[in-house]
Amino acid sequence: MPTANIVTAGKTPRLKSRGGISDTNLLLLITISVFIAMYICAILFLGSGFLKPQTFFNILNENASLIILSCGMSIVMITGGIDISVGTLTALVCMSSAVHLDYQGGSVLTSLLLALGIGLAFGIVQGFLIAYLEIQPFIVTLAGMFFAKGMTTIVNATQFNVENEAFRALKATRLYVPGMGSVNKLGAYVPAYVEIGVVVAVVTAILLFCLLRWTRLGRNFYAVGGNTQSANMLGINVKRTKFMAYLLCGLLAGIGGFVYFLHVGSGSPSHASGAEMNAIASSIIGGTMLTGGVGNIAGTFFGVLSLSTIKNIVSSLGLDEAWWTNITVAAMICLFLVIQSVVLLRKNKSKQ
Amino acid sequence: MTTSTKTPIQAPPQRVKTGSLLSRLTRHQIFIPIAALLILVVFNLIADPSFFTISLDHNSAGNPVLSGYLITILDNASELVILAIGMTLVTAASGGQDISVGAAIAIGGSVVLRVLCGTDSRPEVLHAPIIVAFLVCCLVSMLFGAFNGVLVAYFKIQPMVATLILFTAGRSIAAWINNNELPIISDATFGYFGNFIPGIPIPTPVFIAVVCMIVIAAVLKFTNLGLYTQSVGINAHSSRLNGIDPAFIKFITYVIMGLCVAVAGFIKVSRFSTINYSVVAKDIEMDAILAVALGGSALSGGKFNMTASILGAYVIQFLTTTLFKFNVVSSALPAYKAVVVILLVVLSAPVVRERLGILARRFSPAKPAKEVG
Numbered sequence: 001m002p003t004a005n006i007v008t009a010g011k012t013p014r015l016k017s018r019g020g021i022s023d024t025n026l027l028l029l030i031t032i033s034v035f036i037a038m039y040i041c042a043i044l045f046l047g048s049g050f051l052k053p054q055t056f057f058n059i060l061n062e063n064a065s066l067i068i069l070s071c072g073m074s075i076v077m078i079t080g081g082i083d084i085s086v087g088t089l090t091a092l093v094c095m096s097s098a099v100h101l102d103y104q105g106g107s108v109l110t111s112l113l114l115a116l117g118i119g120l121a122f123g124i125v126q127g128f129l130i131a132y133l134e135i136q137p138f139i140v141t142l143a144g145m146f147f148a149k150g151m152t153t154i155v156n157a158t159q160f161n162v163e164n165e166a167f168r169a170l171k172a173t174r175l176y177v178p179g180m181g182s183v184n185k186l187g188a189y190v191p192a193y194v195e196i197g198v199v200v201a202v203v204t205a206i207l208l209f210c211l212l213r214w215t216r217l218g219r220n221f222y223a224v225g226g227n228t229q230s231a232n233m234l235g236i237n238v239k240r241t242k243f244m245a246y247l248l249c250g251l252l253a254g255i256g257g258f259v260y261f262l263h264v265g266s267g268s269p270s271h272a273s274g275a276e277m278n279a280i281a282s283s284i285i286g287g288t289m290l291t292g293g294v295g296n297i298a299g300t301f302f303g304v305l306s307l308s309t310i311k312n313i314v315s316s317l318g319l320d321e322a323w324w325t326n327i328t329v330a331a332m333i334c335l336f337l338v339i340q341s342v343v344l345l346r347k348n349k350s351k352q
Numbered sequence: 353m354t355t356s357t358k359t360p361i362q363a364p365p366q367r368v369k370t371g372s373l374l375s376r377l378t379r380h381q382i383f384i385p386i387a388a389l390l391i392l393v394v395f396n397l398i399a400d401p402s403f404f405t406i407s408l409d410h411n412s413a414g415n416p417v418l419s420g421y422l423i424t425i426l427d428n429a430s431e432l433v434i435l436a437i438g439m440t441l442v443t444a445a446s447g448g449q450d451i452s453v454g455a456a457i458a459i460g461g462s463v464v465l466r467v468l469c470g471t472d473s474r475p476e477v478l479h480a481p482i483i484v485a486f487l488v489c490c491l492v493s494m495l496f497g498a499f500n501g502v503l504v505a506y507f508k509i510q511p512m513v514a515t516l517i518l519f520t521a522g523r524s525i526a527a528w529i530n531n532n533e534l535p536i537i538s539d540a541t542f543g544y545f546g547n548f549i550p551g552i553p554i555p556t557p558v559f560i561a562v563v564c565m566i567v568i569a570a571v572l573k574f575t576n577l578g579l580y581t582q583s584v585g586i587n588a589h590s591s592r593l594n595g596i597d598p599a600f601i602k603f604i605t606y607v608i609m610g611l612c613v614a615v616a617g618f619i620k621v622s623r624f625s626t627i628n629y630s631v632v633a634k635d636i637e638m639d640a641i642l643a644v645a646l647g648g649s650a651l652s653g654g655k656f657n658m659t660a661s662i663l664g665a666y667v668i669q670f671l672t673t674t675l676f677k678f679n680v681v682s683s684a685l686p687a688y689k690a691v692v693v694i695l696l697v698v699l700s701a702p703v704v705r706e707r708l709g710i711l712a713r714r715f716s717p718a719k720p721a722k723e724v725g
Contacts, residue, residue, distance in 0.1 A: 082513070129694070135699045136651055138448070138512045139641070143693040146638055150687020157683065269683065277520050290513050304621070323524030324530070330521030334503075335433040339513070 008100065028299040030339065034285075035306040042313050049316065053180040053192040059308045063232040064197035065090065065112040065260035068276060068306050070282040071208050072252030074300045077283050080225040080292025081130060081137035082215065085122060085144030086253040087275035091268070092148040092259025093118050095155050099266030101164045102121045108166050115258040116251065122148070122251020128178070131242035145276065152269045159268035171265050209297040223244060225292030274326075282307050288322025289340055307332065380390045381648040384696075385663040388646060392670050403677065407551060418553045421673055429458075429669035430557035431616040434564050435636065436643040436665040438605075438612030440656050445581040445605040446504050447653025448511025452496075453613055455522020457633040460493045460617025462526035465627055468542065469535040478539050490614040496522075497610020498603070505602035519637075527629045537625045548621030557619045564615060565662060572658060581605060585653035635686060638666050642689065645696050 042050040049055055060067075069086045076083045096118060097111040122144060129140045162168070174193040183197070184190050212218035220241045223231040233240050260272055286303025288295030307329065315330050396403040406420035435453055442450050467485040469475045496518060503514035538544075574576040578690055581602050583591040588598040619628050645651055645665055647660030671692065674684055699706055 082510075129698065133698060133703050137700050139645070139651055139693070139697055142451075142638065142641070143690040143697070145688035145690075146635070146686035146693075150684045151691065153681065153683040154687060157681070189444050219434065275521070280516065281520075290510055323527045326524040327521045327528070330517045330524075333520070334517050337509050337517070338505070338507060341509060344508070 007169040009305050012117055025187040025288070027340070028292065028296050028302075028342065031287050031299050031302045031306065035309065038306060038309050038313070039089045041311065042316075046313065046316050050312075052176070052182045054182060054190070055193050055195050055312075055350020057177065057180075057198075058215070059305060059312065060198045060201075061195050061263070063274070063308050064195065064201040064274065064305050065256040065263065066278055066282065066302060066308075068204050068252050068259060070257035070286070070300045071205055071206070072249035072256070073276075073285045074277040074286065074288045074295050074297060075208070075212070075221060075252075076137075076245050076249045077280075077290060078221045078225045078292060078295040079290045080228070081242065081245065081281070082290075083126070083141045083144075083246065083249045083253075084138065084280070085126065085141040085148055085347065086249065086256070086279055087272050087277070088145050088152065089119065089122055089250070090146035090257040090260050090272035090275055091270070092152045092155070093254055094261040094264070094271050095152045095267040095269065097258060097261050098160065098162050099156050101162050101167055102160070105108055108164070108170060108274055111167075112258055116254045117263070119250045120247070121250070122253065123247040126250065127246030131239045132247055137246075156267060157269065159266060159270070161266045168265070170196065171262055175237045195263065198317040199264050200255065200259055204252070205297055205301055206249075212297055217244060219243070222293055225294075229323050278307060278329070282331055284333055284340070285336050290337075291343070291344065366388075373472065378721070379656045382660045382663065384648050384700075385646050385660055385667050388667045389663070389670065392558070392667065392674060396674060400677075403674075412550065415548060415550045417548050417555075418554045421677065423555065425666065425669050426558050427555040428554075428673070430561040431619055431633070432636065432643060432665040432669055433561045433641050433662050434616045434619075435640040436608035436647075436661045437564060437568050437658065439644050440647070440649060440658055441577075441581055441605040441638045442511070442609050442659040443644050444585045444653055444656040445647060446511045446602045447585055447651075448504070449651065450500060450606065450609055451512055451637045451641075452500065452518035452522055452551050453609070453640055454633040454636045455519050455526070456493060456496055456610070456613045457617040457620055457636065458484060458523045458526035458627070458629050459496060459520045459529070460489045460614045461621035461627045461632060462529040462629065463492045464490045464618055464621050465535045466529050467502075468539075471531075472531075473533045473535040475535070475537070478537070478542070480591075482542060482570055483695075486614075489618055492613060493614035493617065494607050494610035497606045497608070500609075501603035501606030505599040523629050524542075526627075530627075534626055534628065542622055544622070544623050546619050546624070547611050556622075560615065560619060562625055564612070568658060577604075578658075581653055586655070606692050631637040631713060638686070638689065638693075639672075640665070642693055642696075644667050645693065645700070648700065 039050065069090065073083060073086060093115045097115050100106040100111045100114050101108070126140050126144050129135050130137045157194050173196055175196070175198075176191045176193050180192040182190055200217070212221065220231070223234065223236055224238050224241045228238055231241075237281065238307075251332075252277075261267075262269065282303035283295070283300050284303070285306050286296065286299030286301070288300065299300075310328055310332060311325050314324055378415050406418055406422055409417055409419050411417045439449060439453070442448075453555050462483045468478050468482070470479040472479070479588050484676050500511075500518060503509045503517070504511045544550075545553065545560070547569075549556055580591070580596050583594070583596060584598045584601045591601075592598050616633070620633055641651075643664035644656075644661050646664035647657055647662075649656040649661060668689075671689070672685065675688055676682070680688065
């Protein structure tokens with residue numbers, strides 16, 4: 001522990017004396033300003049729809065599961081890895097929970113446990129393969145992605161809505177946000193609401209933010225991602241840390257999958273398709289570096305919001321086809337990747 | 353009995369002779385795909401020997417065509433083989449894989465249809481010669497390959513993440529090129545490239561794949577491409593000190609990948625004379641990566657064996673066709689393939705190999721194997 005203190009104490013002034021702000025803060029700053037700029041532009045050019053609080057809360061409602069998935073992705077990316085199985089894992093969790101609820105007479109609690117179990121199992125297997133057998137993360141999670149995709153159709157090949165009473169009651173629960181709301185066309189006051197998933201997502205994000213900032217495990221993630229060799233020399237168990245990252249990511253995919261299930265209320269093989277890309281995109285936009293060691297849950301949160309806001313803008317521009325959204329998202333990933341790359345090159349240059 | 357095996361390398365003299373032949377065989381890179389192929393062949397032979405019958409039929413136009421599962425495998429594997437060639441080079445040079453090939457095939461196919469059909473979605477006559485369409489397709493695919501290459505080589509982004517951009521946007525771009533329409537070509541000559549040329553009973557894609565193999569063999573034999581890609585993949589820094597530009601080599605492999613994608617896309621679109629943007633070449637990137645992994649080339653870059661990769665591609669198609677024959681629904685296929693991938697990468701992981709090696713050498717459980725950390 002004393003060693004770690006000395007290192008952090010020695011590091012901070014060096015960063016400051018270089019005259020710049022640290023990479024984490026710079027990327028976070030870019031993200032937040034992009035989000036605010038985008039939202040202001042949307043309000044200015046696309047009318048008052050974006051001024052209603054409910055529009056903002058709807059973005060949260062739609063993307064509660066994405067926030068959770070992206071948080072897991074950020075943690076994995078901070079350790080220098082990647083997990084592309086989370087999207088199809090979400091679909092698998094949805095389908096399994098749905099089948100369990102409707103065809104096997106399970107309760108909401110058991111289906112939640114099932115969801116967490118599936119996520120945890122994926123996390124453990126993938127984490128073991130990556131951390132202890134030292135196989136490339138991308139290959140392992142690519143296989144995981146395809147495995148989950150195939151398993152989803154094996155569990156059930158068609159889409160169906162869940163009829164379970166308790167589940168539907170939970171799905172319909174709305175939590176009204178005090179002090180927020182808008183007046184509709186008839187002149188009645190409509191309070192703004194969020195779904196349960198949003199609460200779960202926000203609590204998860206806050207917990208993970210604390211984990212990354214103040215716990216030993218959280219700091220180990222950064223250390224391993226920043227420089228594996230130095231982390232090893234500091235006495236950090238690199239393999240265990242990596243394993244924990246994938247385990248957390250799998251568990252979060254389980255939670256995210258259940259939240260997604262709670263939002264859509266059905267099981268389908270095509271659910272959450274491309275969610276892994278959105279999660280990666282959100283993390284990248286949120287300032288998490290692909291090379292590891294740099295990232296922030298707060299940034300990821302804003303990354304999800306930026307991504308969904310731009311999707312909303314695209315669809316309210318009348319370009320409703322799914323392909324325009326895809327192209328915009330890809331362009332955004334590209335832009336932020338290049339920004340990161342430039343930041344990294346600048347850093348390398350200042351080192352020399 | 354002289355042991356004139358295909359490995360001309362002399363075994364280390366201190367080895368015991370009985371063990372050396374077996375270990376030399378199993379250590380050869382081409383061993384894994386051949387073994388996998390043999391397992392599949394034996395499995396099919398036991399399950400249903402009629403799997404291997406080939407018959408000469410006549411198609412609806414009255415031309416002789418060969419049919420049978422083996423021909424299907426050879427035919428359908430063509431695109432995969434061509435992609436595996438590009439994927440092997442990309443893997444060797446950049447230590448990562450191009451996951452955008454499926455989406456890029458959609459773009460290439462869409463370009464072919466756009467050039468041939470113009471704005472008319474049901475053309476009576478082709479608007480341009482087929483060769484022009486093919487060349488434009490090559491050009492566009494190479495441009496997209498170059499885009500990936502620039503991101504990987506010059507911006508130093510991890511290959512799989514850089515190609516993620518095209519993976520996300522590719523099929524959308526393909527739809528956009530044709531205004532989201534699905535043109536159908538009625539001209540029969542266009543179908544020759546994906547099906548049969550009248551009078552020749554072997555499917556045309558097989559010939560195209562063979563031509564590609566010959567071309568890449570010649571390129572590897574007569575140019576330094578193979579040597580340079582391997583040296584960049586093994587150690588980019590020292591190859592730079594030796595006067596090779598690693599960034600350019602990486603870039604050029606992605607452009608070659610683009611060319612392979614163009615050929616594969618052209619075959620794909622010629623098979624059906626039309627295109628479905630969201631389905632065409634779906635999950636083919638997984639198969640192509642699997643082919644390289646099966647071929648035993650390190651997925652983290654460096655040395656590669658093109659023959660093994662090509663053989664790997666045929667094995668994958670063999671597996672797919674076998675699974676289809678046993679009525680596995682196509683949407684459940686990925687699960688089975690994923691299991692195969694995991695098994696392969698686990699077996700080829702250095703940690704596992706080391707342990708297996710120790711286990712095989714000691715063979716006596718009394719001695720506790722002490723690993724080096």
